[in-house]
Amino acid sequence: MLEYLAIIITAIFVNNIVFAQFLGICPFLGVSSRLTNATGMGIAVTVVMVISTLVTSLLQNYVLVPLQMEYMQTILFILVIAALVQMLEIIMKKVSPALYVALGVFLPLITTNCAVLGVAIMVTQKGMSLTQSVVYAFATAIGFLMALVIFAGIREQLELADVPRPMRGVPIALITAGILAMAFMGFAGIG
Amino acid sequence: MNFFKTIYHSAVLENPTFVLLLGMCPTLGTTSSAINGMSMGLATTGVLICSNAAISGIKNLVPDKVRIPVYIVVIATFVTLLQMLLQAYAPALNDSLGIFIPLIVVNCILLGRAEAFASRHNVASSVADGIGSGLGFTVARTLLGACRELLGSGSIASLSIYPESWGALLFILAPGAFIMLGFLIAIYRYLQAKSTKKHSA
Amino acid sequence: MAGVLTITTMIAGFLLGYVYRSTAEARDKASSDKLVGAISQVVSGFDNDPVSSKTTVTAGSSQITIYPATHDGRLIGCAAESSSDNGFSGKITIVAGFDPDGNILGYEVTSHAETPGLGAKMNDWFRGTGSRSVIGRNPSSRPLKVSKDGGEVDGITAATISSRAFLEALNIASEGAMTYFRQSTENK
Numbered sequence A: 001m002l003e004y005l006a007i008i009i010t011a012i013f014v015n016n017i018v019f020a021q022f023l024g025i026c027p028f029l030g031v032s033s034r035l036t037n038a039t040g041m042g043i044a045v046t047v048v049m050v051i052s053t054l055v056t057s058l059l060q061n062y063v064l065v066p067l068q069m070e071y072m073q074t075i076l077f078i079l080v081i082a083a084l085v086q087m088l089e090i091i092m093k094k095v096s097p098a099l100y101v102a103l104g105v106f107l108p109l110i111t112t113n114c115a116v117l118g119v120a121i122m123v124t125q126k127g128m129s130l131t132q133s134v135v136y137a138f139a140t141a142i143g144f145l146m147a148l149v150i151f152a153g154i155r156e157q158l159e160l161a162d163v164p165r166p167m168r169g170v171p172i173a174l175i176t177a178g179i180l181a182m183a184f185m186g187f188a189g190i191g
Numbered sequence B: 001m002n003f004f005k006t007i008y009h010s011a012v013l014e015n016p017t018f019v020l021l022l023g024m025c026p027t028l029g030t031t032s033s034a035i036n037g038m039s040m041g042l043a044t045t046g047v048l049i050c051s052n053a054a055i056s057g058i059k060n061l062v063p064d065k066v067r068i069p070v071y072i073v074v075i076a077t078f079v080t081l082l083q084m085l086l087q088a089y090a091p092a093l094n095d096s097l098g099i100f101i102p103l104i105v106v107n108c109i110l111l112g113r114a115e116a117f118a119s120r121h122n123v124a125s126s127v128a129d130g131i132g133s134g135l136g137f138t139v140a141r142t143l144l145g146a147c148r149e150l151l152g153s154g155s156i157a158s159l160s161i162y163p164e165s166w167g168a169l170l171f172i173l174a175p176g177a178f179i180m181l182g183f184l185i186a187i188y189r190y191l192q193a194k195s196t197k198k199h200s201a
Numbered sequence C: 001m002a003g004v005l006t007i008t009t010m011i012a013g014f015l016l017g018y019v020y021r022s023t024a025e026a027r028d029k030a031s032s033d034k035l036v037g038a039i040s041q042v043v044s045g046f047d048n049d050p051v052s053s054k055t056t057v058t059a060g061s062s063q064i065t066i067y068p069a070t071h072d073g074r075l076i077g078c079a080a081e082s083s084s085d086n087g088f089s090g091k092i093t094i095v096a097g098f099d100p101d102g103n104i105l106g107y108e109v110t111s112h113a114e115t116p117g118l119g120a121k122m123n124d125w126f127r128g129t130g131s132r133s134v135i136g137r138n139p140s141s142r143p144l145k146v147s148k149d150g151g152e153v154d155g156i157t158a159a160t161i162s163s164r165a166f167l168e169a170l171n172i173a174s175e176g177a178m179t180y181f182r183q184s185t186e187n188k
Helices: A002-014 A025-030 A035-067 A070-095 A097-110 A114-125 A130-158 A170-185 B003-013 B024-029 B034-058 B064-089 B091-100 B102-106 B108-118 B123-153 B174-200 C002-042 C119-125 C160-186
Strands: C055-059 C062-071 C074-087 C090-098 C104-111
Touching: A002 A130, A025 A097, A025 A130, A025 A170, A025 B024, A035 A070, A035 A097, A035 A114, A035 A130, A070 A097, A070 A114, A070 B064, A070 B102, A070 C002, A114 A130, A114 B091, A114 B102, A130 A170, A170 B174, B003 B123, B024 B091, B024 B102, B024 B123, B024 B174, B034 B064, B034 B091, B034 B102, B034 B108, B034 B123, B064 B091, B064 B102, B064 B108, B064 C002, B091 B102, B091 C002, B102 B108, B108 B123, B123 B174, C002 C074, C002 C090, C002 C104, C055 C160, C062 C160, C074 C160, C090 C160, C104 C119, C104 C160, C119 C160
Parallel strands: none
Antiparallel strands: C055 C062, C062 C074, C074 C090, C090 C104
């Protein structure tokens, strides 16, 4: 139990996927100007990341390693993620159109979210067990959701501020992210 | 469009880092020094030129509906090739770039250029676009790496400029990456706004 | 339609399989070169192949890989590979060289994820001058500790956790090396 707690705390705070590992920056900058969008994207990423890590870990352990074809890892993983995102989109459309309207627009963007592929590859590199991998993926996604929501909250306020013209938009957002990353450094060394 | 015009257009007017804001993850994650930033830029450029050429070559054979998955497979193949070659012949570089090598696959620049350019132009222009975009983000990453290294550890490309203890360590750490990139984009915009003003006047 | 995708993937698979096999030798060589490089950094004057005569010993709760160094068949020391999970950002792996009395001849940090500019300095710091240096110290008589914990080694400024983890790995390596030296004299 303690071991899983350590994985969760580390993945959410200490090694936050956005602020410490620099993954998932594109959606972090792209869909963080509105709080509602940020929440939607964060939840969609959580769903995809957990399922895809589960599937890719199974494939890695039961297909690639026995066949000694680890070199197909990158191709296979990205295809699995792309297929999974497509399937989720179709299922969501059929089962819950309301949910599709809320989250569906973010799904195609997730395929090229490097955090998803990054986590799938990292758990195999770290040699985590299946349960550890899924817990790690979930916690990392929660870390991403949290980063996105905090950031969107700040950006909504930022729009009211008088920022020099060349700094408007992304530059000031990046500097804000830097200050947030500094705050997150305070967690380093825990766990 | 001729070859060199395409390069200029892709490198400066549509600079992937400063204008299109694509491929931000490796831009932030591998630029703790000028050399690292440049190596990552060159590695990505290599993959981009190859994948652009290949995709432009096969564009008429691929049905529209499976276009994207096929592009992804092509890109992933070149990335895996690069990874194997680095492991074999440049293991130190492979270690320092780490997870960002396989993640070139999901670099938005590659799929973006495949979809927006290579699938519509011939092989030669697609190669030119690859070189141009590659040049654009390689220079951007080298610059970002150099600034961070200079402010953080007082050196550029490991050449000491002033004593290391005077440096602000912050710039080598994660927050420095965000802050420095923010300022560089702002400077780029300022300079561009100035030059367009001059041209129109 | 799906056929095109399958064919593309198969071509990719064959191409990668071919390159994978043809670079396999170079990749193995690259990783063993790194190890051999580290070993010859930390022990010197041997004329055997330490990698091919490697053994493992148990020290405390961990398995330590030992690379014996001999000259004319006489044991002149060994390199021990050990790690600590208590680094600032995870695992630190080192290779350390010891003479038969257990004195540290040298060390090399082979993998770590410590903060650049702080903990990452450890590969140079502990070779420095004065009480920073661990070279020539003997952890087998008294385990090394940073001065903050009442020990004799000056840790890296502002990176005590990394320093502690580094010394922990070094102490484990020493324990492994001493176990190995004891075993090899008993067998004679």
